[in-house]
Amino acid sequence: MRDLLCGSVNEDHIGERVSVCGWVAKRREHGEHLAFLDVRDRSGVVQAVVEGSVDARSEYVVRVTGTVTPRPEGTVNDRLSTGAVELSDCQVEILSLAEAPPFQLDDRVEIDEQVRLRYRYLDIRRDRMQSNLRLRARVNAALRRAMDDQGFCEVETPLLWAPTPEGAREFVVPSRLHPGEFYVLPQSPQIAKQLLMVGGLDRYYQIARCLRDEDLRADRQFEFTQMDIEASFVNQDDVIRFVSRAVLDAAEVAIGERPGEIGTMTWAEALDRYGTDKPDLRFAMTLCDLSTVFADSNVKAFGAPTVKALRVSEGASYSRARLDQLTEQAKSLGAKGLAWFRVTSDGLDSPLARFLSVEESAAIATLDGAQVGDLVLVVADEYELACHVLGALRVTIGSPPVGDGPHHYVWVTEFPMFEGVDEDGNLQAAHHPFTMPHAEDLDLIETDPLKVRSQAYDLVLNGWELGSGSVRIHRADIQSRIFRALGISDEEAQNRFGFLLGAFRYGAPPHAGFAFGIDRLVAIFAGEENIREVIAFPKTQSGADLMTGAPKNITERQMRDLHVRFTTKGT
């Protein structure tokens, strides 16, 4: 049907009679004797010259047959890859008519996302989505190649799985053949891949769709895609090596950038210096500790276990409104307030300045190499809250758009095994209950569980959490101790994870794994702030699909077949 892609027509084809197919990007008519058609396909645009007028309007689908000809002197278009040539003496065959599209398909204006999503099939015709989706395909291919090279075996796991009531809220699928019973869609293939290790598969990977019924964000969709990995007879360093190789291969293919080895940082250090477990290392600001300086302070606002401070270079020029904004943000994150100090040539400028002792003033004025013109922000509170609040302010103040390079990867290691307690007063697993504690901390499980570090690790890129993984527990004795610490009885464990624990009785190899979000990775490579831009058919923040109208009612018949009934009236 076609001989060439539009964008590939060039001087090499001069003199050839060729056909191209595509959409009319633009028609320019010059009376009844001459018209230009810009024909667009996935590869680009080529100009067809038509003697006489032609009724082929924007977005008509056409097949144009013409002779590749050098453009006349002075009419070469440097902005087109095909701009040195054109198709002349053209025959235009109209394959499909088109109404005027609801928005322009060129990239001259930003279109409201609501409209783009309603007509996603038109949006995908635009350069932005074309290049994002192709970038994603190249990343997928590079990841698969890297995993194959490293001896991994791609295995598909079920989408219809058993409920494991813990962690993220699950999407539920009623069973037709088993009245009153349900499948769930997997939050991740976590247990399946561990079973593959018991099965002796040794090294597994999958580009896996995961589904979580939790509220959506710029970097979170109900359904998202992870590169999911598990390997036997390996330790944390091995997994880090496998994943680094895959991600850096993808980076090289996607953006032609390949940093050396990815550095590591402990979770404790990330929290202390950056106030988060996903530090954005593209900019230098770090949190400082003033707890010792203010230990016996007279300043009431600083009477807290921890006093943390952040130097904002050249921040003294921040307006009062801007400082109020930052204070609001700090409060909304749970801080009692935010203290600010402008470093001026006359000393500190701040509502609190006159309450400070000489030593306290000096500590602030010289914080982190502070100079005249800088601003120092101080939060006093419990340790984690103070870190968290200043970490968020650090990002607000300093963080470039997520896609801006140079890209900065970091492995965050030694996460705590447990965090906080649930409604029943039981400890909660920070990662998941199959995570192996740090070997040195095993004795603390019963005595000081919150101090137990786990062999869990995250990969962070530009302040986004790409993914996480861990060394898994393969020994029944350690697993029972963890379940006990989590307040999960033997009976309950059997109930929830019986098939996994059963499998482990038949010879479980030591194993470890990882999973990282491909949507996020591609978004960053594409310079997009939002993963919807790298997903063909995403949902809105309220979980709606504006194109199909999902979620929708189903028929009475379907309800009956599935043995489900409304208890509250739908709209």
Add this chain to the structure above:
RNA sequence: GGACCUGUGGUGCAGCUCGGAGUGCACGCCGCCCUGUCAAGGCGGAGGUCGCGGGUUCAAAUCCCGUCAGGUCCGCCA
């Protein structure tokens, strides 16, 4: 569950602070003209419940309340 931002011809904006006739700009669309354009050009034209509902007012796109949709964030995401 909560906070904030946005909603004006098909599209992107301005108008809203400080109420006074649906006013303006750009693109698109339709018709006519035009033989080298490529963000083509010229002339003419069509196209609007100002998201929706209520309130205040002589008068509401504009002020107030509610609501819906979209977005960003907190909670949530083992």
